[in-house]
Amino acid sequence: MTNNLEIICIGNELLIGKTLNTNANWLAKRVTNLGLNTTRITVVSDNITEISNAINEAINRNPRFILTTGGLGPTFDDKTLEGLAEALGTTTETNQQALQMVKEKYQSYAKQTKTGEIELTAARVKMANIPKGTKPLPNAVGTAPAVVAKHQNVTIFALPGVPSEMKAIFDESVAPVLQQASCGVTFYETSIETVNVMESEMAPCVDEVMHTNPYVYIKSHPKGEERLPQIEFHLSTTADDVDVAKKRVTEALVQLTELIRQKGGKITDIKSTE
Amino acid sequence: MTNNLEIICIGNELLIGKTLNTNANWLAKRVTNLGLNTTRITVVSDNITEISNAINEAINRNPRFILTTGGLGPTFDDKTLEGLAEALGTTTETNQQALQMVKEKYQSYAKQTKTGEIELTAARVKMANIPKGTKPLPNAVGTAPAVVAKHQNVTIFALPGVPSEMKAIFDESVAPVLQQASCGVTFYETSIETVNVMESEMAPCVDEVMHTNPYVYIKSHPKGEERLPQIEFHLSTTADDVDVAKKRVTEALVQLTELIRQKGGKITDIKSTE
Incomplete structure (x- = not known):
């Protein structure tokens, strides 16, 4: 079911x-x-x-x-x-x-x-x-x-x-x-706000992080314009256990954060909610 | 079409x-x-x-x-x-x-x-x-x-x-x-805010006004609770001509307003938009 x-x-x-x-x-x-x-x-x-x-x-x-x-x-x-x-x-x-x-x-x-x-x-x-x-x-x-x-x-x-x-x-x-x-399934999400990287530039990076972290869904939400980029990356997962969910999202977050920095982007905020 | x-x-x-x-x-x-x-x-x-x-x-x-x-x-x-x-x-x-x-x-x-x-x-x-x-x-x-x-x-x-x-x-x-x-069809709407009448009390009145004014659609939106009633009545119509649309809504509004008063209700606001 x-x-x-x-x-x-x-x-x-x-x-x-x-x-x-x-x-x-x-x-x-x-x-x-x-x-x-x-x-x-x-x-x-x-x-x-x-x-x-x-x-x-x-x-x-x-x-x-x-x-x-x-x-x-x-x-x-x-x-x-x-x-x-x-x-x-x-x-x-x-x-x-x-x-x-x-x-x-x-x-x-x-x-x-x-x-x-x-x-x-x-x-x-x-x-x-x-x-x-x-x-x-x-x-x-x-x-x-x-x-x-x-x-x-x-x-x-x-x-x-x-x-x-x-x-x-x-x-x-x-x-x-x-x-x-739902038998205790937990949804866990984290959002990071960035400036100075374009969504189109990060697109292959998001693919890479999702490939390494198959249970984590990452979606980018452009907030400024493509030329004055301000992007929110939303990472989420569901798991039977909240610690498993947190661990998955955190691992993906670490990898994504590093790629954002490599592209010259700056992280301005991180928010997690359960 | x-x-x-x-x-x-x-x-x-x-x-x-x-x-x-x-x-x-x-x-x-x-x-x-x-x-x-x-x-x-x-x-x-x-x-x-x-x-x-x-x-x-x-x-x-x-x-x-x-x-x-x-x-x-x-x-x-x-x-x-x-x-x-x-x-x-x-x-x-x-x-x-x-x-x-x-x-x-x-x-x-x-x-x-x-x-x-x-x-x-x-x-x-x-x-x-x-x-x-x-x-x-x-x-x-x-x-x-x-x-x-x-x-x-x-x-x-x-x-x-x-x-x-x-x-x-x-x-x-x-x-x-x-x-x-749309060939110039116009939508016209008016909202009235009331206090002191219950939605359930006004239900037959709304039916009556819509029966007399078949081109006007009236919908009540309760905002307070049924026992401390605060209701918005939203009247709308579409017509080929804006004056026809306004006339229709106004006629329905006059009749509805009178019925609200008869039931002891008080009108606190009227807003029209084109």
Whole structure:
């Protein structure tokens, strides 16, 4: 079984450039640090067929997990769960456990209103309509429950689009599952910032270091212009053991640093994160 | 022919969460303002098969344009043009016009070096290897030429990942083509910020306003929590004429504003952009 994971972000606001997709970035970073590989991020509109197609296409690439964000709320354009149901070949129904979660939320909000009551309208009940055979997950921060579905070998988590809600549910209900799945694999990365060498000049050096250190992936990120070069080299690896990961990256770093100096480059910063 | 466009972003740094995908956001906003619809954003790794698959899948959805970002540089992991070639059923070859562009760049950089010379290494020539039958586009800011390809009814632009280079090439070589294709369609949007109404309470009101104003799309973006509600309502439309677009959004806005007030909500800000 692979450790592959796909992220699907749902929302017209992402496709018109109104909203910067910080959710995908946050999730990708957390997923990587938990030892899994994000193999694709897909952004689609608030349209049932688009959502269903994106989920089906992801399922057919056989990842271990799919995370969706967005489209779980009370409005007409929150269509993720209908799209998920279509992808799973089923329909949505009011889930009693989800309805209980929604009711309890409004009961707690109602205490703060003048009348002490909040009506359970159709828009509010809608948040408890989830695909048959799936389970609701509690939303500690907001109202709409998240959903977990199992389909063939894929586990699908449908998370809200509001960042604070998405993050809280990820940490509570998703991260523990991913961590267990990755069996303690560690991602380790180091970045070095350089000046005075061109990316094109360093390209064969990067090849050489990666050839000597086959488990380390090195990517150069030009930041200035080619003629006023400022390059970040990002070295990363995954390993079962954090010390092994560190040792691999360090060995590659020593070799790369020496080659940068030989080419007349200067290292201005080194940053490591686990 | 549709006005649909897909964006494909290539780069492991996006999939490990190292880099926030500001390129997709910038492009999506510009594309929308030029009157086209971004229907999907896909992020894949620096892998020829992944890139080729993503491009092929996009082609099969029959958009009018595909924009790719990233993977045009001199290093081993800049694989976009090989992926594009594979998707187009061809291979890359050294394009003389592209080679001339690369040569001229290095000649101009060479003037600033001590020796006055920069060797045209394999890594540098690599940037002039583009798919057969495609054309290079000048890169005013950086070194690697961009590429334009026509396949069936789709025009594909392969742009660099470095934001300053991507933006310059988009403005110079892509925007004029998109503008002509959209035949002057205008996108118009207005946002209003509210407090004291819950998103779930406003959901049926939004339905009502969209029913009365079928050309206006309204989306609510909760910013606070459901119990301490702070909602942004985003109204948008596209029309052949900017005055028509403004009139449509304004009529919907008047109706929505009244409904927000009736529910006890307060409007704290209104922003319009063209």
